Amino acid sequence: MNVRLEGITKSFFGVTVLRGVDLDLRAGEVHALVGENGAGKSTLLKVLAGVHRPDSGRVVLERGEVSFTGPRDAQAAGISMIHQELDLLDHRSVAENVFLGREPVRRGRVDRRAMEAGTRRLLDELGVGTVDPTTPVARLSVAQRQAVEIVKALSADARVLGMDEPTAALADHEVELLYRLVARLRERGVAILYVSHRMREVFDLSQRITVLKDGALVATSATRDITSDHLVRLMVGRPLEARYPERGGEPGDVRLALRGAGNGRVRDLTFDVRAGEVVGLAGLQGSGRSATARAIWGVEPFTAGSAAVDGVPVRVDRPRTAVGAGIGYVTEDRKGEGLALRQSVKDNLLLVRRAALRGAAARRSADLGELLRSVAVTARGPDQEVRYLSGGNQQKVVLGKWLAVEPRVLIVDEPTRGVDVGAKQAVHRLLRDLANRGVAILMISSELPELIGMSDRVLVMHGGTVVGELPAGASEEAVMRLATGHGAGGAA
Template sequence: MLSMRGIGKSFLGVRVLSGVDLAVTAGEVHAVVGENGAGKSTLMKIVCGVHPPDEGTIELDGRPVRFGHPLEARRSGIAIIYQEFNLLPERTVAENVFLGREPVRRGLVDRAAMEEATARLLGELGEDAFGPRDVVKRLPVAQQQIVEIVKALSVDARLVVMDEPTAALAEHEVESLYRLIGRLRERGVAVLYISHRLREVFDLADRVTVLKDGSRVTTLPIGEVTPAELIRLMVGRDLGAYFPPRSARAGEVRLRLRAAGNRKLRDIDLDLRAGEIVGIAGLQGSGRSELARAIFGAEPFTTGEMTPARPRSVREGVALGIGLVTEDRKAEGLALRQSVRDNVLLVARAVGAGNRAGVRDLLERVRLAPVRRDQEVRYLSGGNQQKVVLVKWLTMAPRVLLFDEPTRGIDVGAKAAVHDLMRELADDGMAIMMISSELPELIGMSDRVVVLRDGRVAGTLPAGASEEAVMRLAAGEAA
């Protein structure tokens, strides 16, 4: 269906793609993987007409094409679903699906035709949880993503590009996306799938193309490569066991909860010790993020005991030496239009404390890629943004550091760097609590795993516990 040969692209004299080949067949799920900066997004934007290539050729159904605008690509049956959706929240599903090309009857928008066409497309995807007249802002994220896919199908898209489609989805919503992609495949729609989550690549893809430093490394059938081999192809080196070795022993209790609760949590008993990484597992809605926010003082505990003290606000939590690396770094962790320097000093300035003089050493410690400290953080890769968030908290030398999805949306190389730093901090005596939806990461990093269910502790598992044991506790079965 699509053939790209020798694609090259430069911006301001900097070469970002060089001689890239990519071919996609009808009904195929083709994964494109690589570290941040490998050229994935630029290649996808060339596919979709956002950028013209400087070099190379593109053929669609064997005919040469050259898109000068995304509309030209869309008219040729190519659609892209970005990680951050392009929906108007105040409008209905049907209004979003037909935005800018509403059917007209007697000079007026034909709402009946628009809603009927939307209902038909939802039916073809087997979606009956919402309808054409529902307002988008009232839909959960997974259903908003379905609206994006329906938009693509409404223009007869034969190739759909998905950029990190599960970044904002819960586990049960990911399963719905899998089923949806299966239906697209059955219809003969090709899917170009970009993801840092290797499990999804191996679950969904027929073939995988690896990019590194703007060049194609290889394209392989998914059955001919292992996860370890794919990582090695992406980063150019062997990441060994992938997770750093665990600490030898835990130290003193830094934080203790006894029968702690609030409107979302009940009877939480938990100890966090110096030198230990405690993993928090559970299904969506189990109370994982709520636990971190309660400990931090953002959604305080209202019952039970917390030692050394129960913070009633974020300021009190910070004063107790507690830091929180939030799940959504862009919305809650960073001031995107401020510089690296201003971001790493946010906490120190807010509480009038912290080690401002040690910022340079901390930036070196987290191995932040060479960037100017006056550069706005919105221009950094996801991995480098996460490192800035870490340094922001390390300036105050916290006794307890809470990580909520610490590697979401960053590539495998950056993940390894964050994992190494977390273990170094624990080895230096910090108490760490880590929440992750990726069970291999949670099990690989944790010295023990505490499983939540319905706002309570369902059980605690030792280091190296199986994914099955975690899921049995999370689902309410005997471990």
């Protein structure tokens, strides 16, 4: 099915988010939608999916103009959406999620056999037959959950599919499954509107690309006719400087030292992070990267081995103890764990200082004006609620609250997940600036180019422990050999 969006304009609270945007979707084609955070991409997707009604403009299907009063109208017309935050019920089975609200009924009761058979057929068609329709969703990987979302849409006879950052929560090795699913959808003639900040995906998957900036259409181009550099210039309105900041000089003294540290999820962790360096922590999903971060931070404390900060032994049994020891932590889940979304930019920036520091330590912290300048948050003012900021600006606030307490060690887990290329560069600069000021940074990222480009050296995890160390500039292949258990440490 082909779809046209014509002259779409939408405002919220007097702020214009979309300005007369034109876009068309074609059956069997992936149309990528790109732009910085706040460009209007998600709003345009939601107009297409019936979540928002445009203030002006129209949506035209093959049978003519339509006016959706809600997502159900759009689904009835063959349009479905897969959101960045997956909308599944963890403790129900795959089949129950796929047919939620549309359960087949036989003799007055839900026909589970028909529901499971229909789910099995769609899973097989999409090449994910290894997923059992009776399995609770909570047991699935994130990539498998994405597959269930797609099956759910197809079970409702979706012929147009909007995908909003579908790989934001996926590790590199899981993206391959999504690539296969998108190829199968194209074969079925589904028109796909694909939003992503990952340039590699945009060029691998799409046939056409549309760029939005400040809610307005900048350009639409065949993918084969545009380069990544040109695309970035269209998105940000300027050429980006070198993709990653220049590495610092020789690192200083050991800031964080682990010796044989472990708990039920990780074991025998022995490594150092020095003042002024960024140490990357690589590994596949389930390798223990985030478990290591959470253990250092005291959420799931170490039960074996030892830890020290600046040579002083510490026993971190909870986050407050970690802060007192000079350790900060940027979680991978900024909305769920990193921010108080209904509080202001100011309150979020000062959150850690107010909660955990007292007396002289609090007085040494940076003042609000200095913090705002340091993190360069784009907001109406310090009193604006954080939930109304773009993803990139929210992430700057998460980092900014740690600048306020000047940690000696900072752990960052997926620091640029779901942010645009311009905001990524700003986050990278912030991290490198912190390192240059003597902070020891332990950085986790599922994007290997980012991890390699930012790190002074890379530690690789497999099976809950560190299996090797690689120098700055190591190849992706060298990292993956260690991450999959097929290599030994050494230079790439």
